[in-house]
Amino acid sequence: MEETHKKILLVEDDPNFGAVLKDYLSINDFEVTLAKNGMEGFEKFKKDNFDLCILDVMMPYKDGYTLAREIREKNKEVPIIFLTAKSMKEDVLKGYKVGADDYLNKPFDSEVLLMKIKAIIQRKASETKTDNAKFEFQIGRFHLNSKLRFLTFDNEEPIKLSPKENELLKMLALHENDLMPRELALTKIWRDDNYFTSRSMDVYIAKLRKYLKPDEDVEILNIHGEGFRLVVKNKVEEK
Amino acid sequence: MEETHKKILLVEDDPNFGAVLKDYLSINDFEVTLAKNGMEGFEKFKKDNFDLCILDVMMPYKDGYTLAREIREKNKEVPIIFLTAKSMKEDVLKGYKVGADDYLNKPFDSEVLLMKIKAIIQRKASETKTDNAKFEFQIGRFHLNSKLRFLTFDNEEPIKLSPKENELLKMLALHENDLMPRELALTKIWRDDNYFTSRSMDVYIAKLRKYLKPDEDVEILNIHGEGFRLVVKNKVEEK
DNA sequence: TAATATATTAACCAAAGATTAACAACAACA
DNA sequence: TGTTGTTGTTAATCTTTGGTTAATATATTA
Structure with missing residues (x-):
């Protein structure tokens, strides 16, 4: 071909x-x-x-x-x-x-x-x-608009995300409930994979966890040596 | 990294x-x-x-x-x-x-x-x-997800496996009821075959046996000088 | 340019994972 | 049955990875 x-x-x-x-x-x-x-x-x-x-x-x-x-x-x-x-x-x-x-x-x-x-x-x-053109994600009771970089909890006032916060959360959301390899985020978002960028990413993971705290059913888990996993528990299927 | x-x-x-x-x-x-x-x-x-x-x-x-x-x-x-x-x-x-x-x-x-x-x-x-390498295995009443490194017994809370535990169990599962040669696991997982890696592997076999204890029908047998065998007894065929 | 927001770096501690060492138990076999 | 090599088990130690904080640097905006 x-x-x-x-x-x-x-x-x-x-x-x-x-x-x-x-x-x-x-x-x-x-x-x-x-x-x-x-x-x-x-x-x-x-x-x-x-x-x-x-x-x-x-x-x-x-x-x-x-x-x-x-x-x-x-x-x-x-x-x-x-x-x-x-x-x-x-x-x-x-x-x-x-x-x-x-x-x-x-x-x-x-x-x-x-x-x-x-x-x-x-x-x-x-x-x-x-990589997906998709830019809107439902994450438990949160809604992420990664184009406007807004994260909204229920009907509250949206939180503004920084570019890195936004990219990282989007990448996690794209892999919801599945492994999001460290390396993937580092090479795609940080465009480099070394000790410091890795540390930097951890800092951002911490920030995201803070944002996501209000919903008990949303969690970012670590898979040691592999990456992270955004899990949404008790998910209610919509129709 | x-x-x-x-x-x-x-x-x-x-x-x-x-x-x-x-x-x-x-x-x-x-x-x-x-x-x-x-x-x-x-x-x-x-x-x-x-x-x-x-x-x-x-x-x-x-x-x-x-x-x-x-x-x-x-x-x-x-x-x-x-x-x-x-x-x-x-x-x-x-x-x-x-x-x-x-x-x-x-x-x-x-x-x-x-x-x-x-x-x-x-x-x-x-x-x-x-290539969709297989990463899910049913082992008696256990279910192994080797991508997320989870081992689930019936519907209980999944146990997290370490990378080595995970690889080893996966390799055993791939040879279910058959011999899994020592040498194979050592060269593939430990990438080295000597006294100490062999000892290390035994330690991991012990850990896996502990995890698998809840199901009476699942056992890891040793074949002296050859390797190990993961046996699943009273297997009910599903349809 | 100052003020503000964002990102990186550094240090440190905690957690997870892997190896090693020592010894007990066991199998194989002369 | 005793000897040898293999396997089982536990616990200590070592190594790697992740989480957190705060200081510093960089970028953005007013």
Whole structure:
């Protein structure tokens, strides 16, 4: 079964390198749009719908990080890979902060790039399969509107949730009564999985438990080493 | 969060190259077992539980393809990567025929290998996640949910199982009324087979027996020197 | 820019889980 | 029957993971 080719936005100021890379990706069945600086890159980004962006970091007028930030404002989903001559840790961190999905130091092996591209696109594909457009949830006597970030208990005044609180509760609700793996929340909400983000998540779990206290039948249980589970007891089936 | 390191079986007859590659993989957080020919490779394969095999094709006594076929007989799942000096099409085909997952021509870029390894392991992981591996078992009057790690007796409050308790009981249940070899549980659950892990397993068998006590018809029997057997007596067939 | 809301970090303690050690009980078998 | 290796049991110890608090940092808004 032949899928339609994935679209890649390639922003690279070196015209030779850019052309070679474009050709290479093209013969590997990607549809490549080449922009030669950040300005042009952003213009082309707005005009089309790409599956992946590959950005050179060092470019005149507008560098890769700035461009990435603009792209992220428009689109929270599209994967971004940075190409850079630098391999400094702070630069890498800066890249991930603006939401990069991967990093590649020049000069690099084209096969490695290809591998990364495929891995990233596949990952995004499986993510969008799991993540739901749904934004309203009934959780016991609570109602969550994750678009407005409101949590309402019965008919009381809604509580405003912070973005992280909201995302986390939504993810728990999507897995109601089932395991919500730690790792899933960390990689999807925190976009990183280490000791501190894990600690941070625990802090948020505590906050959510506080919010959910008024309903005795709603609980967030821990499954040691695995994740959390939002349980709703004595559930009355509606019809 | 630190996962336990993935185990790789590396079979390579060139001692220098083998050692270098082993070191390289080790510093990249893999646990590598090196075998210097096909014979030794197969012996080591049987003794442990690997996440990946990397086989050199041209080796004395037993070549990579033959070894791969033997490995496949034992294990249909484990990913295999071939290393070869050849790049002939028929050889590649021969490799895929015995179930290779990937192919790499010497000399190769170590980063490429690393990438391939990661891609393959991740793919396998997501496969086993989506493949609806059985996780619910009826054991006499008990019900085991090995995903949530719950053991429920009749309609009583579920008992929480620890990861090891859970895995072990699941493995017993998978062999219900049949022998569950010691060695199997040790290599699969403890990923190591020595005096202490064996002792540890006995401790867990004791714990499980305690949990299962309420149902007279459920018992874990020992088969001296072989393993254990989960028996369920007076089984009433349901329809 | 100050004020406010949100998020991260750090330290510390508690809980859960796993291993180890020591010894008793048992099976296999010469 | 005694000897050897295996299994059963308990309790102590060690390790990892989770919960909580508060200080600090970062982002957002007035």
